[in-house]
Amino acid sequence: MSEIPGDLKFLKSHEWARVEDDGLVRVGISDHAQAQLGDLVYVELPEVGASVQAGNGAAVLESVKAASDIYSPVSGEVVEVNEMLGDKPETINEDAYGEGWIFAVRVSDRAELDELLDADAYAELIENEDH
Amino acid sequence: MTEKTVLNATHRALGARMVDFGGWDMPINYGSQIEEHHAVRRDAGMFDVSHMTVVDLHGARTRDFLRHLLANSVDKLKVHGKALYSCMLDEQGGVIDDLIVYFFDDSHYRLVVNAATRAKDLAWIAKQAAAFDVEMKERPDFAMIAVQGPNARGKVLGLLHAEDRPRIEKLGKFAAAAAQGPHGMPLFVARTGYTGEDGFEILVPEENAVALWEALAAAGVKPAGLGARDTLRLEAGMNLYGQDMDETVSPWEANLGWTIALDEGRDFIGRAALEKQKVDGVKRVMVGLVLDEKGVLRHGQKVLTANGEGEILSGSFAPTLEKAVAFARIPAGEPGDIRVDIRGREVPVRRVKYPFVRDGKPCEGI
Numbered sequence: 001m002s003e004i005p006g007d008l009k010f011l012k013s014h015e016w017a018r019v020e021d022d023g024l025v026r027v028g029i030s031d032h033a034q035a036q037l038g039d040l041v042y043v044e045l046p047e048v049g050a051s052v053q054a055g056n057g058a059a060v061l062e063s064v065k066a067a068s069d070i071y072s073p074v075s076g077e078v079v080e081v082n083e084m085l086g087d088k089p090e091t092i093n094e095d096a097y098g099e100g101w102i103f104a105v106r107v108s109d110r111a112e113l114d115e116l117l118d119a120d121a122y123a124e125l126i127e128n129e130d131h
Numbered sequence: 132m133t134e135k136t137v138l139n140a141t142h143r144a145l146g147a148r149m150v151d152f153g154g155w156d157m158p159i160n161y162g163s164q165i166e167e168h169h170a171v172r173r174d175a176g177m178f179d180v181s182h183m184t185v186v187d188l189h190g191a192r193t194r195d196f197l198r199h200l201l202a203n204s205v206d207k208l209k210v211h212g213k214a215l216y217s218c219m220l221d222e223q224g225g226v227i228d229d230l231i232v233y234f235f236d237d238s239h240y241r242l243v244v245n246a247a248t249r250a251k252d253l254a255w256i257a258k259q260a261a262a263f264d265v266e267m268k269e270r271p272d273f274a275m276i277a278v279q280g281p282n283a284r285g286k287v288l289g290l291l292h293a294e295d296r297p298r299i300e301k302l303g304k305f306a307a308a309a310a311q312g313p314h315g316m317p318l319f320v321a322r323t324g325y326t327g328e329d330g331f332e333i334l335v336p337e338e339n340a341v342a343l344w345e346a347l348a349a350a351g352v353k354p355a356g357l358g359a360r361d362t363l364r365l366e367a368g369m370n371l372y373g374q375d376m377d378e379t380v381s382p383w384e385a386n387l388g389w390t391i392a393l394d395e396g397r398d399f400i401g402r403a404a405l406e407k408q409k410v411d412g413v414k415r416v417m418v419g420l421v422l423d424e425k426g427v428l429r430h431g432q433k434v435l436t437a438n439g440e441g442e443i444l445s446g447s448f449a450p451t452l453e454k455a456v457a458f459a460r461i462p463a464g465e466p467g468d469i470r471v472d473i474r475g476r477e478v479p480v481r482r483v484k485y486p487f488v489r490d491g492k493p494c495e496g497i
Contacts, residue, residue, distance in 0.1 A: 035148070038148075038159070038164050041165075041427065042427055044426075062426070062427045064165065064358060064362060064447060064450070065358065067427065067474070086425075093163075
């Protein structure tokens with residue numbers, strides 16, 4: 001299990017959010033989640049310009065095993081999607097916290113970020129899940 | 132309480148992701164299911180299938196009993212060690228389970244049935260066996276390792292006692308024989324499988340299973356989980372009990388007609404129902420589907436045809452083809468343009484003849 005980067009915030013459903021220098025929030029899934037899903041084979045990305053709500057489905061990941069909804073940790077407008085995942089969905093398996101990001105949001109309510117788990121709380125959550 | 136095979140600690144030491152499979156704690160993968168799939172298609176992989184149920188049948192009338200119990204005919208088995216795939220049906224022609232039967236002699240046969248159906252299978256077999264005075268003896272003392280892939284047989288042969296090698300090398304498809312493995316351990320080696328590749332399924336005494344697994348690993352055979360086993364058998368066009376057929380389905384509706392032997396004068400369970408269905412014609416058929424667009428076909432998705440709705444049975448991303456394939460049961464008749472409902476979106480699919488993959492290569496038209 002790789003280290004959980006300290007600058008990330010998490011939903012209990014294993015999505016991460018990272019506030020970037022330009023204020024955008026980049027979203028992906030945790031390394032723990034990618035390992036649970038297994039080999040990813042298809043990613044259904046949101047459209048650029050779509051509006052997303054915190055806690056609602058925004059993308060779908062399909063692994064060999066199952067399809068999983070990806071919830072947005074924050075509300076706002078999708079301003080970027082990771083087009084590379086179209087050809088290389090396995091990027092999420094290989095680098096869940098980096099190259100495997102899924103979409104980026106211009107947030108409408110920054111207070112929502114305070115509702116998310118920090119890295120330590122998330123680490124504890126998955127620790128308990130494993131036992 | 133989930134059951135564990137004798138290889139459980141070995142899987143965990145390899146870092147396997149474990150899941151509950153029919154009441155057994157089994158490895159679904161050891162990292163990448165897709166890499167394990169390719170290892171079997173291109174080289175050699177091994178699966179712990181010790182959860183499967185092995186049953187020996189003994190008694191003077193065992194052959195008569197199996198002629199009654201099974202929809203395929205054990206009369207086809209004439210040589211010691213020869214194997215046959217068959218369905219076991221109820222009186223309505225519904226499939227109780229599918230299995231492999233091995234022939235030793237007219238008074239001794241061996242069955243290998245599914246793990247998830249163990250209790251109901253054993254109850255059914257025992258009930259039917261009483262009238263034939265056949266003794267049913269479960270063999271939990273065996274572990275079972277399937278070694279599959281184009282190089283699987285070669286790697287297994289290298290581990291056998293030199294005296295046994297030529298004989299096991301000549302073993303025909305769907306035949307089995309005893310042989311000595313590493314350190315003289317007694318093996319029952321069958322040239323069968325569930326992947327569409329050549330290889331062996333090996334019964335080994337439980338106490339020798341870890342040593343055999345380790346010897347195979349040292350010979351370059353890659354551990355593969357039940358996840359890869361599922362995508363391999365789907366590509367190979369092989370049914371999975373519980374997903375592609377069960378008691379509510381007759382073999383005609385599950386593309387298993389080839390396993391039904393309507394040989395003269397053999398009164399097997401379900402025969403009358405099957406013959407009636409054959410005359411009347413079946414209302415549903417099982418077909419192969421390919422999705423050329425992105426997305427994954429999955430069990431339970433709705434299939435739309437000109438004659439009404441059907442459903443996806445086994446469906447998955449197929450690693451050899453790099454697209455999704457599935458079995459579906461749809462209304463009989465010309466289906467027109469077939470579509471599948473994937474999360475509310477109607478996606479066009481192509482009906483194809485399967486297997487989808489044979490000898491490591493995509494079949495024509497897939």
